[in-house]
Amino acid sequence: MELQEIDSGFADSSRPLAIIGGGFSGTLTAIHLSRRLPATPVILFEETGVAGPGLAYQVASASARLNVPAGRMSAFQDQPDHFLQFARRCFDKASNSRDFLPRSVYGDYLKECLSEARAVNPSLRVDGRRVVDITGSDENGSARLLLDDQSTFAAALVVLATGNQDSAFASSVWASHTLPARDPRSLDRVEHGQDVLIIGSGLTMMDTVAELNRRGNVGAIHVVSRNALLPQPYAPAAILSAPDLDYLPDSNLRRSVRMFRRAIREHEAKGGDWRDLFASLRPSTPSLWQELSQKDRGRFLRFFSPFWEIHRHQCAPETHAIVLELINSGKLRIQKGTIVSVEPGENHKRLGLAARSHNEATRWLEADHILDATGPARDLESIRHPLIRNLLRRGFLKPDTHRLGAETSVDYRSIGRGGQVSKWLYVIGPMLRPRFFEATAVAELRLHAAALASKIESAVNDRMADESPNQIPIHAET
Ligand SMILES: Cc1cc2nc3c(=O)[nH]c(=O)nc-3n(C[C@H](O)[C@H](O)[C@H](O)COP(=O)(O)OP(=O)(O)OC[C@H]3O[C@@H](n4cnc5c(N)ncnc54)[C@H](O)[C@@H]3O)c2cc1C
Secondary structure (H helix, E strand, C coil): CCCEEECCCCCHHHEEEEEEECCCCHHHHHHHHHCCCCCCCCCEEEECCCCCCCCCCCCCCCCCCCCCCCHHHCCCCCCCCCCHHHHHHCCCCCCCCCCEEEEHHHHHHHHHHHHHHHHHHCCCCCCCCCEEEEEECCCCEEEEEEEEECCEEEECCECCCCCCCEECCCCCEEEHHEHHHHHHHHHHCCCCCCCEEEEEHHHHHHEEEEEEEEHHHCCCCEEEEECCCCCCCCCCCCCCCCHHHCCCCCCCCCHHHHHHHHHHHHHHHCCCHHHHHHHHHHHHHHHHHHHCHHHHHHHHEEEEEEHEEEEECCCCCCHHHHHHHHHHHCCEEEECCCCEEEEEECEEEEEEEEECCCCCEEEEEEECEEEECCEEECCHCCCCCHHHHHHHHCCCEEECCCCCCCCCCCEEECCCCCCEEEEEECCCHHHHHHHCCCCCCHHHHHHHHHHHHHHHHHHHHHHHHHHHCCCCCCCCCC
């Protein structure tokens, strides 16, 4: 098919910067870039047509709450009350910094941040098309985006902010017998008194149960997961002084974990809360992760990360209370196990869990609907989005050894299949996990977005200086 070249509307020397994905990460990066490079056009591609909310904050149901209180959800670290002020102005003037507000309010907040940035800087534009491929060139350092209407778009640099894609279970052979728990239409299919089986026991399951409970029509709820661990309820953490990490044995994971557990026990014995220690360790998590050997990273992921995740990523206390109440009343049962089959029955669906011993047979659970609440996939190879598949195929993107996301350099550039650091492709969002480990929540992503914009500003200025060797660059010191 003949490709149509779209004129980006800008002269060659000022080719736009393209950001693919208008969720939290892409939107924040666009805002910071348009502040830092006001004369450079920035195009934010968002396939849903609405930039800002992304997957996490586009929900309409009021039962879908943020997992973090309003006072800690500002998009800008240097303006801690920025979100709270928006909530008081546009949602409820009695909003408190400790409130767990609806996620849709946060989506509206991001839309407003973006429209304010666009009012100040008209060179920031949103494009509602889906990017399906990129043909790049590291020789001349530019990229050509292929869009879903078959047109192409030339960009000086590309930021990949495609975020949370398919669920971890979506690539399994049984996925067709399940419904995505995140999609409200799946819950619409649950009729009065029907039983539901939920795969996954993390934050997505908690949200799903809260919404089913709000609708009030569900029968029994079965939850199955590999570890059957529930996220812990949020409580404010006391501010402790940053932990002295020098005492931690270099890359000896087992001893480090033992020392951390002992520190928690001692802190609790003095009346403290385990959350205080998790909070004090959080800023150091990336450096601790980077110091671990590959072997210890693998061990951490296998043996400790399920425990780490449920303590680190806590949920709204209201949601936790609903789930506990359903467990105590016997309406919700959680089972630990490995799924060995999912089958459509005559009237029901059934799910098989691996036998726990040689004498035991497969354990079968039945329900009217099976909901997939396994959360976003981390392994790039399991993602079906054509853009990710094409970037992997072309070798512009490379999964890390532990399948947590994409390999990147210290300045957020993608590291390709051959180990080369890209001149034009940058990465932001949960795909940064292999380098930073913590790259999921707003508190980290807002820092990454600001830092990435600063790196891109330097790269653009350097390029301009290279292109006009006889001119003194604007940022040069005299
Ligand atoms: C349900 C949920 C609740 C959460 N709640 C909290 C919370 O309360 N507090 C907190 O701190 N963190 C929370 N998080 C963490 C959350 O991951 C981040 O805050 C944030 O959503 C990540 O943003 P992102 O832009 O990287 O990804 P996403 O939000 O997934 O956005 C990616 C965007 O890219 C678009 N896109 C993808 N591919 C293309 C393409 N090829 N072309 C065009 N557009 C494309 C998608 O349509 C999507 O809008 C939550 C996460 C989830 C999933």
